[in-house]
Amino acid sequence: MSKQRIDSSLMQYIHVLIVTILVAGTWILFSAEFNPQEAIAAIVAGLATGMGGYVLRKQTRHKIFGFRLWLKHLPSFFAGGLTDCWVLTKMLFRMVAGYPSRSTFKKIPFDTGVGKPVDTGRLVLATYGITLQPNSYVVGFNKDRDEMLIHLLDPNHERPIKEDIRRPS
Amino acid sequence: MIWIISILLFLAVFASLVSSLGILLAKDSFERLHFLGPITLLGSIAILLAVFTQEGFTIITGKTAVTILVLLSTGPVLTHSIARAAVIRGDAKRLRGEEWEVSE
Amino acid sequence: MNIFLLTSLILVISFIPAIIATIRGDAIDRLIGMSLGGIISTLCLITLAVGTGRSIYIDVALTVAFLSFSGTIAFARFLERWL
Numbered sequence: 517m518s519k520q521r522i523d524s525s526l527m528q529y530i531h532v533l534i535v536t537i538l539v540a541g542t543w544i545l546f547s548a549e550f551n552p553q554e555a556i557a558a559i560v561a562g563l564a565t566g567m568g569g570y571v572l573r574k575q576t577r578h579k580i581f582g583f584r585l586w587l588k589h590l591p592s593f594f595a596g597g598l599t600d601c602w603v604l605t606k607m608l609f610r611m612v613a614g615y616p617s618r619s620t621f622k623k624i625p626f627d628t629g630v631g632k633p634v635d636t637g638r639l640v641l642a643t644y645g646i647t648l649q650p651n652s653y654v655v656g657f658n659k660d661r662d663e664m665l666i667h668l669l670d671p672n673h674e675r676p677i678k679e680d681i682r683r684p685s
Numbered sequence: 686m687i688w689i690i691s692i693l694l695f696l697a698v699f700a701s702l703v704s705s706l707g708i709l710l711a712k713d714s715f716e717r718l719h720f721l722g723p724i725t726l727l728g729s730i731a732i733l734l735a736v737f738t739q740e741g742f743t744i745i746t747g748k749t750a751v752t753i754l755v756l757l758s759t760g761p762v763l764t765h766s767i768a769r770a771a772v773i774r775g776d777a778k779r780l781r782g783e784e785w786e787v788s789e
Numbered sequence: 790m791n792i793f794l795l796t797s798l799i800l801v802i803s804f805i806p807a808i809i810a811t812i813r814g815d816a817i818d819r820l821i822g823m824s825l826g827g828i829i830s831t832l833c834l835i836t837l838a839v840g841t842g843r844s845i846y847i848d849v850a851l852t853v854a855f856l857s858f859s860g861t862i863a864f865a866r867f868l869e870r871w872l
Contacts, residue, residue, distance in 0.1 A: 545747045601723045605703055611710050619716050647761035650722020655768045656787030669719045694796045705806035714817040724828055732832055736839050748847040749835055759858040763824050766865040771817045773869045
């Protein structure tokens with residue numbers, strides 16, 4: 517328990533550091549020159565952004581969640597999206613040739629949870645990942661019946677959702 | 686080197702043509718919404734790799750990477766919000782005869 | 790002629806279907822056309838900047854990306870219940 521608490525507070529400081537480095541890097545990148553004044557301004561801007569985010573998270577008790585899940589599943593979503601572009605090209609040829617379209621709505625069982633931060637993270641990850649693949653997009657969630665409504669252009673090339681996104685672990 | 690850049694830029698142009706022709710030829714707005722995908726994903730990644738192959742680690746590549754990151758992170762949000770607006774307006778019932786409920 | 794400038798020319802040509810989708814059809818169809826126009830113009834400005842060798846144009850591309858995103862989100866939010 518105490519180790520977990522130490523870990524989460526350490527994660528918050530690492531988060532502030534990462535935000536500072538990213539904002540300062542973007543500042544220097546877009547100022548297009550590098551001298552000491554610009555460097556000081558960049559570090560001050562980065563620290564202001566990182567500390568502001570830290571204070572905001574402290575006040576609203578907002579936790580950083582689901583980072584590991586995102587890191588685990590994002591590459592497969594990108595790879596699936598790149599191969600789905602070819603499916604869309606085939607469907608475009610079918611459309612030009614005059615065949616009837618096969619696009620349908622589909623309901624998928626999806627445990628929407630009870631409103632904890634982890635559940636919100638899973639919902640956002642599922643929405644982003646499925647919509648990133650061009651063959652399918654998420655229309656919405658129905659929280660009363662625990663299901664997700666998606667639209668498919670070609671139902672034969674549907675990709676199933678991973679089990680650890682669909683249910684809370 | 687020029688061959689790699691040519692192939693990558695050809696992929697980007699191909700993705701943009703697929704998107705445009707798909708939006709022109711699709712049957713209704715729910716099918717049309719799928720064709721925002723190829724140019725957001727394949728087109729932007731191919732152009733980023735082409736710029737990196739041409740310029741190396743310079744300011745132009747960094748700025749391009751920031752812009753492409755913005756495009757990649759906002760593209761799915763746009764698609765999802767437009768689809769949700771269409772279903773809430775009742776376009777699914779008007780176009781396909783199906784009725785769906787979506788909660789907040 | 791540079792190959793990046795050629796790419797930006799073809800991207801401008803593929804802008805025409807977006808304009809056609811924007812000037813006819815339903816409200817949602819017009820919104821989709823506008824969103825596609827924003828993405829294509831961003832990529833076109835990037836290839837133009839690399840082709841002419843002026844890195845200052847990429848700032849314009851970043852601004853166009855952000856503004857087209859927020860504009861489309863606002864329109865989608867308004868089209869949910871009214872109009």
